[in-house]
Amino acid sequence: MNSIVLSAQSVSRRFGSHRALRDVSLQVRRGERVALLGASGSGKSTLIRCLCGLETTDADGGRIEAFGQLLQTNGRVSPEIRALRRRIGVIFQQFNLVGRLSVMHNVMTGLAGEAPLWRALAGAYRLEDRARALDALSGIGLAQQAFQRASTLSGGQQQRAAIARVLVQGAELVLADEPVASLDPQSTHRVMEHLAALNRDAGMTLVVSLHHVALAQRYCDRVVALRDGALVFDGASSALTPAFLQQLYGTAAADLLHEPGTDLPHTTAHPMALAA
Numbered sequence: 001m002n003s004i005v006l007s008a009q010s011v012s013r014r015f016g017s018h019r020a021l022r023d024v025s026l027q028v029r030r031g032e033r034v035a036l037l038g039a040s041g042s043g044k045s046t047l048i049r050c051l052c053g054l055e056t057t058d059a060d061g062g063r064i065e066a067f068g069q070l071l072q073t074n075g076r077v078s079p080e081i082r083a084l085r086r087r088i089g090v091i092f093q094q095f096n097l098v099g100r101l102s103v104m105h106n107v108m109t110g111l112a113g114e115a116p117l118w119r120a121l122a123g124a125y126r127l128e129d130r131a132r133a134l135d136a137l138s139g140i141g142l143a144q145q146a147f148q149r150a151s152t153l154s155g156g157q158q159q160r161a162a163i164a165r166v167l168v169q170g171a172e173l174v175l176a177d178e179p180v181a182s183l184d185p186q187s188t189h190r191v192m193e194h195l196a197a198l199n200r201d202a203g204m205t206l207v208v209s210l211h212h213v214a215l216a217q218r219y220c221d222r223v224v225a226l227r228d229g230a231l232v233f234d235g236a237s238s239a240l241t242p243a244f245l246q247q248l249y250g251t252a253a254a255d256l257l258h259e260p261g262t263d264l265p266h267t268t269a270h271p272m273a274l275a276a
């Protein structure tokens with residue numbers, strides 16, 4: 001239960017002269033639910049993209065391991081990246097579904113890593129693959145939409161389809177980059193509940209970047225916070241203080257403490273009483 005599934009050591013990434021990530025080190029244990037917080041431009045997406053190998057670090061930019069194996073080091077991804085990526089599900093703010101394909105077909109692309117390339121390209125999935133996809137869609141309340149084009153779904157439904165794709169993939173680690181940033185409050189909570197269920201019921205480790213602090217406090221036990229590309233907090237979400245959040249977000253802090261769709265700050269079992 002305590003094994004390390006993800007490890008970043010001194011990860012740095014520059015874009016031109018801008019340092020998007022500065023010496024970020026963190027470890028994530030199997031079964032954890034970690035929220036990544038930080039103001040816009042603090043480096044959350046860049047970190048998530050580096051952690052799954054979609055982005056390389058600088059040439060002297062540290063080392064990332066997943067499941068105890070090298071994923072990338074000093075700007076070069078491991079030759080084993082494809083095998084590792086099959087174990088990592090990635091969820092994006094903009095869903096990344098193919099709009100003209102059916103929801104089912106989109107979900108079955110989660111099998112692309114294990115199916116032969118010709119079958120994935122031709123969309124010639126086996127009966128058992130279809131059953132797996134339908135099961136996953138039923139589990140998140142989308143069975144009725146399975147044969148609709150993905151583009152006809154609402155944003156919240158599309159994000160749930162993306163979650164079903166990760167389920168079908170059988171990912172052990174899910175990296176979600178602002179998965180609820182473009183959703184209404186009701187869909188936000190529904191999607192966050194499903195992400196929490198991936199962790200609770202399917203045993204997936206979850207790292208999720210979030211805009212709202214209140215969502216991090218409700219759904220995640222641990223928070224990692226970035227400011228200007230540097231890691232400035234790594235601890236229990238209940239230990240975040242208003243003073244620290246004010247430093248992290250500036251004047252936007254008060255707004256971000258509210259649960260989407262409510263006027264009330266989220267209250268936790270451990271009130272934010274510790275000093276930053």
Ligand SMILES: Nc1ncnc2c1ncn2[C@@H]1O[C@H](COP(=O)(O)OP(=O)(O)OP(=O)(O)O)[C@@H](O)[C@H]1O
Binds near residue numbers: 038039041042
């Ligand atoms: N491909 C790129 N080329 C140039 N600059 C980039 C690139 N990707 C990110 N950046 C810059 O790196 C910094 C970190 O960006 P990143 O998208 O990781 O931040 P973020 O915390 O995810 O922001 P947001 O919450 O707005 O999505 C920003 O200043 C951004 O402009």
